[in-house]
Amino acid sequence: MGVHRYYGYPGDGVGGVMSALRKAVDDGSAEFVQVRHEETAAFAAAADVKYGGSELGCVVVTSGPGAIHALNGLYDAKLDHQPVVALLGHTALTAQGAGYYQEVDLLNLVKDVAGAYVAQVSDPSQVRHVVDRAARTALAQRTVTAVVLPSDVLVEDAVLEPPDGHGYFHTSAVPSTRPTSPPAAALQQAADLLNSGRRVAILAGAGALGATAELTAVADALDAGVAKALLGKTVLDDRLPWVTGAIGLLGTRASWDLMRGCDVLLVVGSNMPYSDFYPAPGQARAVQIDIDGAQCGLRYDTEVNLVGDAGPTLAALLPLLRTDRDGAWREQVGEWTHAWRETSKARVAADTHELNPEYVVRELSDRLPDDAVLAVDCGTATSFYARDIDVRPSMLGSLSGTLLSMGGGMPYALAAKFAHPDRPVFAVIGDGAMQMNGVNELITVSRYWKTWADPRFVVLVLNNRDLSFVTWEMRALVGDVPFAESQDLPDVPYADWAGLLGLGGRRISGKDEVPGLWEEALAADRPFVVDAVVDANVPLIPPHLTLQQVVNTAKSQLKGDPAAPLVIADGLREAVGAPARGLWHRAKDALTGG
Numbered sequence: 001m002g003v004h005r006y007y008g009y010p011g012d013g014v015g016g017v018m019s020a021l022r023k024a025v026d027d028g029s030a031e032f033v034q035v036r037h038e039e040t041a042a043f044a045a046a047a048d049v050k051y052g053g054s055e056l057g058c059v060v061v062t063s064g065p066g067a068i069h070a071l072n073g074l075y076d077a078k079l080d081h082q083p084v085v086a087l088l089g090h091t092a093l094t095a096q097g098a099g100y101y102q103e104v105d106l107l108n109l110v111k112d113v114a115g116a117y118v119a120q121v122s123d124p125s126q127v128r129h130v131v132d133r134a135a136r137t138a139l140a141q142r143t144v145t146a147v148v149l150p151s152d153v154l155v156e157d158a159v160l161e162p163p164d165g166h167g168y169f170h171t172s173a174v175p176s177t178r179p180t181s182p183p184a185a186a187l188q189q190a191a192d193l194l195n196s197g198r199r200v201a202i203l204a205g206a207g208a209l210g211a212t213a214e215l216t217a218v219a220d221a222l223d224a225g226v227a228k229a230l231l232g233k234t235v236l237d238d239r240l241p242w243v244t245g246a247i248g249l250l251g252t253r254a255s256w257d258l259m260r261g262c263d264v265l266l267v268v269g270s271n272m273p274y275s276d277f278y279p280a281p282g283q284a285r286a287v288q289i290d291i292d293g294a295q296c297g298l299r300y301d302t303e304v305n306l307v308g309d310a311g312p313t314l315a316a317l318l319p320l321l322r323t324d325r326d327g328a329w330r331e332q333v334g335e336w337t338h339a340w341r342e343t344s345k346a347r348v349a350a351d352t353h354e355l356n357p358e359y360v361v362r363e364l365s366d367r368l369p370d371d372a373v374l375a376v377d378c379g380t381a382t383s384f385y386a387r388d389i390d391v392r393p394s395m396l397g398s399l400s401g402t403l404l405s406m407g408g409g410m411p412y413a414l415a416a417k418f419a420h421p422d423r424p425v426f427a428v429i430g431d432g433a434m435q436m437n438g439v440n441e442l443i444t445v446s447r448y449w450k451t452w453a454d455p456r457f458v459v460l461v462l463n464n465r466d467l468s469f470v471t472w473e474m475r476a477l478v479g480d481v482p483f484a485e486s487q488d489l490p491d492v493p494y495a496d497w498a499g500l501l502g503l504g505g506r507r508i509s510g511k512d513e514v515p516g517l518w519e520e521a522l523a524a525d526r527p528f529v530v531d532a533v534v535d536a537n538v539p540l541i542p543p544h545l546t547l548q549q550v551v552n553t554a555k556s557q558l559k560g561d562p563a564a565p566l567v568i569a570d571g572l573r574e575a576v577g578a579p580a581r582g583l584w585h586r587a588k589d590a591l592t593g594g
Helices: 012-026 038-050 065-079 124-141 184-195 212-222 230-235 253-261 310-320 328-349 357-365 380-388 409-419 431-451 468-478 494-500 511-523 547-558 564-575 578-592
Strands: 005-008 031-034 057-061 084-090 118-120 144-150 200-204 225-228 243-246 264-268 285-290 304-307 373-376 396-399 425-430 457-463 504-508 528-533
Touching: 005 038, 012 031, 012 057, 012 084, 012 144, 031 409, 031 431, 038 057, 038 065, 038 084, 038 409, 038 431, 057 065, 065 084, 065 144, 084 124, 118 124, 124 144, 184 264, 184 285, 184 304, 184 310, 200 212, 200 253, 212 225, 212 264, 212 310, 225 230, 225 253, 225 328, 230 380, 230 396, 243 253, 243 328, 243 380, 253 328, 285 310, 328 357, 328 380, 357 380, 357 425, 357 457, 357 511, 373 380, 373 409, 380 396, 380 425, 380 457, 380 468, 396 409, 409 425, 409 431, 409 457, 425 431, 431 457, 431 494, 457 494, 494 504, 494 528, 504 511, 511 528
Parallel strands: 005 031, 005 057, 057 084, 084 144, 118 144, 200 225, 200 264, 225 243, 264 285, 285 304, 373 396, 373 425, 425 457, 457 528, 504 528
Antiparallel strands: none
């Protein structure tokens, strides 16, 4: 079924598969990547597909605890619509139901994440049709499927050709075709709606990846501005004046203005769930393009839903669009984008109490090679990736986009490198996620890096000794003082650990160290860990800052937040600007009666 790379970890429940993989690896028909944890294996299987390394991801783990560990990565694949098959070892048939060691009801355990298809192989004659159906379902529905493999069945003789008899199946491993473009009448209806607009906005997501030329042509024809969901970040060059950047809580003010100023919206391959960052209800007429019709109209009240691949559908739509526009809307979008970039420059340049994390990330952005592959973890690292890294369509970048799981950054980076061993990989990870599994997966890096054609594998650890994304949520959303016992993190010498593993690395804490540090990391002849000791008190400001958010933050400061002086000094005075300072003073006046 086209799977050539397997991510996993061994165990006696899946010993038969490992025996077969040994033979396949020996004859060059397969690759097995041994990671440090089954969760990493599942994350990496999903990421391998996202980065274009495989059409179908595959994770191989053992029974009971192994399968349980893999669930998080499998949910990441399911929620981001990535085709992955999980091969799960299981207790022997003869012992099932007796409370045997590591016995877990796997069919029930995975029926949610692999609900599209999960089956147990209880007889060798089932293997062909179970595998074919699991793979075909995963590919057709872009989801997770699972094959449960009892250990005693795995060592029975294979049935290469099922009998020609009642109750047996002869299935096909030939891939199915995919939807291409919608019917002509639907395309004309969509074009008529888009042509009616004077201020067109486009929201592009992961489904638009691979359709850069078509999306650009349609955007130019409509004089549209384009905002990008996180998983669609690399579809368009961030430096284009009509590309407003990321959307949502971690997005840009320009994307907010684009959505709140448009009269027509075209959604291409996105299911971005923050409904309050779309146009206001009733403000805009809308068209959506998605390969899965079930995803259409879920976030905004669309009038036309086109089911098809983004590239062919946009190409079919293009000749139907009028192009006699005056450019005024694009000019307005460009002004919003320019204003946001000036604000971003000010934030990056702000002198903070400790090293400004946005400065570190922006300096990396300015030096990224055109063929860079980016892997990002969940938390403040996501915000800085969304706002401070300018990607070009020649780059690749991804993350746990819907599950938003911490601990995905290093598994994604590993998958990126196995998918593209000849390209430089950059992981942007917070210290919380690095402590979760990043330090362990550096062992995996140390094991495999000499097999990579390009040894550059740079890990940026944003070391602020704080689970800072949650800390800011406590301040801005709850209005409470952060709970130190839950939020504070130990200071770990990440670069020193890399050195013990034979990798490169350096710790930095000063602004003047940053440019030279990136030159050193990019020139290294081996993977390199950047341990950047950065300020935890640079606030994560939503693109549309509300008075209530500032009131809640003010409440947390008045309750005795130990970081209050630094939050006010580093954040609201220097890194946010006059509009937020005005809101801040209004909030404090309201709370204190001053």
